[in-house]
Amino acid sequence: MQEDFHYYATYCAAWLAGYEVSDCSRIAYAAQLVDLCSKTFINRFHGPRAATTTQLKTELADAPTDITGIQDITRVWASFHFLPGNLYAHLPKRNRYYMNRYRLICDVNGTLLADTVNLARKGGVEACGIAMHILADTWAHRYFAGTPSFVINDAGGFYELRETENGVERIKVNFNHNPITADNIEKCSFTNCLKQDSETSVMNLGHGRAGSLPDYSFFKYEFQPAWGDYRILVKDNPSDYYRAFCQMVYAMKCLRSGEQEFETDTYDEETVSPYREEIMAILKKRQLIANEDWKALGEKLTGTALEDFDLLKYGDEYMEAEKGHKEKTFLGRFFVAALAQKSMVTNKIFRSGNLIAGFSIDYGTNGFRGIEDFRMLLEEMKKGAMDDQS
Amino acid sequence: MEEASYNGKRKIELRRLGSYLKYAGRAVFFFGIWDAIKTVITMFLNPIVLGIQQKSDMNAEEQLTQVLSFAVLGIVLWINILIRFYIGRWAIKEGNGERKGLFPLLVTCVYLVIVMVSFVGVLKGFLETANMESFLISFIIELTSALALIIIVVCSWRVRYLEHKVYTH
Numbered sequence: 001m002q003e004d005f006h007y008y009a010t011y012c013a014a015w016l017a018g019y020e021v022s023d024c025s026r027i028a029y030a031a032q033l034v035d036l037c038s039k040t041f042i043n044r045f046h047g048p049r050a051a052t053t054t055q056l057k058t059e060l061a062d063a064p065t066d067i068t069g070i071q072d073i074t075r076v077w078a079s080f081h082f083l084p085g086n087l088y089a090h091l092p093k094r095n096r097y098y099m100n101r102y103r104l105i106c107d108v109n110g111t112l113l114a115d116t117v118n119l120a121r122k123g124g125v126e127a128c129g130i131a132m133h134i135l136a137d138t139w140a141h142r143y144f145a146g147t148p149s150f151v152i153n154d155a156g157g158f159y160e161l162r163e164t165e166n167g168v169e170r171i172k173v174n175f176n177h178n179p180i181t182a183d184n185i186e187k188c189s190f191t192n193c194l195k196q197d198s199e200t201s202v203m204n205l206g207h208g209r210a211g212s213l214p215d216y217s218f219f220k221y222e223f224q225p226a227w228g229d230y231r232i233l234v235k236d237n238p239s240d241y242y243r244a245f246c247q248m249v250y251a252m253k254c255l256r257s258g259e260q261e262f263e264t265d266t267y268d269e270e271t272v273s274p275y276r277e278e279i280m281a282i283l284k285k286r287q288l289i290a291n292e293d294w295k296a297l298g299e300k301l302t303g304t305a306l307e308d309f310d311l312l313k314y315g316d317e318y319m320e321a322e323k324g325h326k327e328k329t330f331l332g333r334f335f336v337a338a339l340a341q342k343s344m345v346t347n348k349i350f351r352s353g354n355l356i357a358g359f360s361i362d363y364g365t366n367g368f369r370g371i372e373d374f375r376m377l378l379e380e381m382k383k384g385a386m387d388d389q390s
Numbered sequence: 391m392e393e394a395s396y397n398g399k400r401k402i403e404l405r406r407l408g409s410y411l412k413y414a415g416r417a418v419f420f421f422g423i424w425d426a427i428k429t430v431i432t433m434f435l436n437p438i439v440l441g442i443q444q445k446s447d448m449n450a451e452e453q454l455t456q457v458l459s460f461a462v463l464g465i466v467l468w469i470n471i472l473i474r475f476y477i478g479r480w481a482i483k484e485g486n487g488e489r490k491g492l493f494p495l496l497v498t499c500v501y502l503v504i505v506m507v508s509f510v511g512v513l514k515g516f517l518e519t520a521n522m523e524s525f526l527i528s529f530i531i532e533l534t535s536a537l538a539l540i541i542i543v544v545c546s547w548r549v550r551y552l553e554h555k556v557y558t559h
Contacts (some may be wrong), residue, residue: 222396230405232396 001140002215005241007032007309008294010132013245015301016271017252023125024302027252030129030334031136032309034080037338041311045318047326050342050374051335053080053130065148065200071358073205074104074147078357079345080130080338081137082106082146082206083113087352100354101152102227104145108138108243109264112348117251117262119344120337126330127337128255132248134341139244140214143225143233144207147356150199154226155209160188161220161234173221175211183212185286217241217283217290238283245279246272275301327380339377400552407545407552408485414545415481417538422474424531429467433460473501481542484549495546502539509536 011028019027037053055063055076063069078084085107091099113135120131145152158173175192183190193208207214213221213235220236246267253268254260272279275297282293291308298306318331326332343360350360480494512529 224405230402230409232405234396 001136002289003032003309004290004294005136006035006133008291008298009245010248011298011306012301013248014252016249018256021302021304026125027129030126031133033334034130034133036311045315047335051338052076053338060202063202065202070148070200074357075342075346077146077206078104079342080134082141082144083116083134083138085110087348098151100356101145101147101149103354104147105152106138106141106144108142112345113138114262114264115344116341119340120255121258123337124333126334128252130337130341135248135251136244139240141207146206148200148202148205150197150204152227153204153206153209155223157224159222161222183288218286238280241283242280243267336377336380339374400555404549404552407549410541410545411481411485414538414541415478415485418474418481419478421535422471422478425474426471433464477501484546498539498543502543505536505539
C-alpha cells in the first residue's frame with residue numbers, strides 16, 4: 001500500500017476506533033514510517049540498525065543474496081510487509097527448499113496477524129501504527145512472499161477487470177521496465193521488475209513482478225502466480241482495501257481497550273458503514289494516489305486540519321534526548337516496537353522449522369546472546385514486566 | 391459447474407499445456423537458428439568446399455557435379471530450417487490459444503518421423519567417428535530438438551482433446 005492508505009486512511013480508521021486526534025496523528029505517522037525506516041534513515045539519527053523496517057531500492061541493489069543476505073532481506077520484508085499467512089502450509093510432492101518459501105506467502109487473517117496485533121498491546125501508539133501497517137499490507141500484498149524467490153513471486157497473465165457501462169471488460173496489462181516512466185492507468189501500461197530467472201534475485205522479492213498493481217486501491221485484476229500451478233487468481237483491491245479498513249478499526253478498538261484480544265477474520269463494519277459510500281468512492285476512483293481524498297475525509301471526520309507526512313518530524317526529539325532516555329521519545333519507542341515485531345516473526349518462522357529468516361534465540365528465557373541492538377528491546381521488556389508486577 | 395469457473399481442472403491443464411507448447415515452440419525455433427548456423431559453417435567454412443576451388447585435377451564436369459551437389463544439399467538444409475521455423479512459430483501461437491487447423495500438426499508429425507528415422511544415420515556415424523566428443527554434443531542437441539517436437543505433438547493433441555471436452559460437455 002502507499003502513503004494514501006498507510007498515513008491518511010489509518011488516521012481516519014484510528015479516529016473511528018475512538019483515538020484522540022493527537023494519537024491518530026502519531027499512529028498514522030508510525031504506520032507510514034514503516035515504509036521509510038531504512039538503514040539510511042536510522043543511520044541519520046544513529047539509531048539501532050536492526051530496527052530497519054524496509055530497504056530502499058539503492059540498499060537492495062547492493063544487498064548480497066547469499067544465505068545470510070537472504071535471511072537479512074527476509075527478516076525485514078516478511079516481518080513488516082509480507083506477513084506469512086500460514087507457516088505450516090502443506091503441499092504434496094514438494095521439497096523442503098520449495099516449502100520454506102511457499103510458507104512465507106503473505107495472506108490475510110493468519111495466526112501471525114493476531115500475534116502482531118496482540119504484541120502491539122504492550123507498546124504504545126507507535127506499536128499500534130506498526131501493527132496497522134502490517135495488517136493493511138496483508139490485504140494488499142497477499143499472494144506474494146517477503147523473500148526473493150522466482151518460483152514463488154514470479155507472475156504473469158495480468159488482465160485488468162475494468163467495470164464499464166457494458167459490464168466487466170478484460171484488458172491486458174502491459175508492463176515496461178523503465179522506472180522513470182509513469183504508470184498510465186487509461187492505457188493500462190505499468191512498470192514492473194525485469195524477469196530474472198535467478199531464484200534469489202532481488203527482482204523476485206515481493207510483488208516486484210506485479211509492479212505497483214497491488215498498491216492501487218481501484219485496481220481489480222486477474223493474474224497467474226508462479227506458485228499457483230496455472231491457477232488464475234482474482235485480486236479485487238477495492239473490496240480488499242475496504243475490508244482492511246474495517247479490520248483496522250476493529251484492531252485499534254482492541255488495542256485501545258487494552259484488554260480485548262484481537263481475533264482474525266473480524267471486521268467492524270458497523271462503525272464504518274455510515275462512511276462506506278465515501279470510502280468506496282475514494283477506493284474506486286481511478287488515480288495513482290489518493291492522498292487528497294483521504295486527507296479530506298480525515299479532516300471532515302475530526303474537524304481539524306491534518307498535516308502532511310513529514311519524515312523528519314520526530315528526528316530532533318530523538319537526537320536531542322540523552323543516552324538512556326532515547327527510548328522514551330517517539331522514534332525510540334518506534335524502534336523498540338520494530339525490534340519486538342521483527343523478533344517475534346523471525347522466532348515464529350524459526351520455530352516452524354524454516355531457516356530462511358535465520359536463527360532465533362529466546363533471549364528472554366535463555367539469556368542474552370544476540371546483537372547489541374536487541375539489548376535495548378530486552379531492557380524495555382524487563383521494564384514492562386516490572387511495571388506489570390507493581 | 392466446475393468447468394465454468396476460472397480454475398476448473400481441465401482449464402488449468404489447458405493453461406499448463408499452452409505453456410509447454412510455447413516453451414517447446416521456442417526451443418524448436420532456436421534449434422532452427424542453430425541449424426542455420428551449422429549450415430553456413432558446413433557450406434562456406436568446410437575445408438572440402440574450400441578445397442574444390444583449389445583442385446586443379448578435376449575437370450569442368452566433375453566440378454559442376456560437385457557444385458550442384460552442394461547446391462542441392464544447401465537447399466535441403468534451408469528447407470529443414472524453414473520447416474523448423476514454421477513449426478516453432480505455429481507451436482507458440484497454439485500455446486497462446488490460436489488454432490490454425492490440423493495441417494501444421496500433421497506437418498509436425500511427419501517431420502518428427504523424418505527426424506526419428508534420421509537418428510539411425512546419426513547413430514551409425516556416431517559409432518564410426520573418431521571425434522566422439524563433438525559427435526556426442528551434436529547428438530545430444532539433435533535429441534533435445536526431437537524431444538521438443540514430441541512435446542509439441544503430444545501437447546497439441548491433448549489440447550484439442552480437452553477443448554473438445556470442455557466446450558461440448
